[in-house]
Amino acid sequence: MISNMIRFPSSLFDELDEVFFGFPASVARPRRxxxxxxxxxxxxxxxxxxxxxxxxxxxxxxxxxxxxxxLSISGKREGEKPEGEDATIYREERFKGSFKRVITLPDxxxxxxxxxxxRNGILHISIAKRSEAQPxxxxxxx
Numbered sequence: 001m002i003s004n005m006i007r008f009p010s011s012l013f014d015e016l017d018e019v020f021f022g023f024p025a026s027v028a029r030p031r032r033x034x035x036x037x038x039x040x041x042x043x044x045x046x047x048x049x050x051x052x053x054x055x056x057x058x059x060x061x062x063x064x065x066x067x068x069x070x071l072s073i074s075g076k077r078e079g080e081k082p083e084g085e086d087a088t089i090y091r092e093e094r095f096k097g098s099f100k101r102v103i104t105l106p107d108x109x110x111x112x113x114x115x116x117x118x119r120n121g122i123l124h125i126s127i128a129k130r131s132e133a134q135p136x137x138x139x140x141x142x
Contacts, residue, residue, distance in 0.1 A: 050103065062075045072101070
C-alpha cells in the first residue's frame with residue numbers, strides 16, 4: 001500500500017485524455033493550476049503516512065507544524081536566474097515563491113510521535129496513531 005503512495009499524483013481526466021485522444025493531457029487540454037506542493041497521504045494500522053514532493057528545496061526552507069489535528073507545510077522556493085547581466089527569461093514553468101498547505105489529520109493521531117525525513121526531494125512524514133486507536137488481537141478461549 002505504501003509503495004503505491006510514492007507514485008506521483010495524476011488526474012483521472014489526464015489519464016482519460018491519453019486513452020481517448022491518444023496524446024498527453026498537456027496537448028488535449030491546457031494545464032490547470034494544481035496545489036503546491038503535491039501530496040500523497042495514506043493510513044496504516046499504526047500510523048498516518050504523508051509524502052510531500054519538494055524537489056530542489058533546501059531543508060532549512062521547509063517548516064512543519066501540527067496543531068489541533070492540522071498538519072501545516074510551508075516554505076519558500078527561490079527561482080533560478082540565468083547567468084549574465086544580459087540574460088532574458090523566455091519561459092518559466094517551475095513554481096517559485098512562498099507556499100503553504102494544510103492537511104486535516106484523523107482524530108486518532110499522536111502529534112508527539114511524529115517523524116519527518118527529507119530525502120531525494122521527498123519529505124516523508126510519519127505520524128503515529130494513539131495506542132488505544134490501534135487494532136488489538138483478542139484471544140478467544142475455548
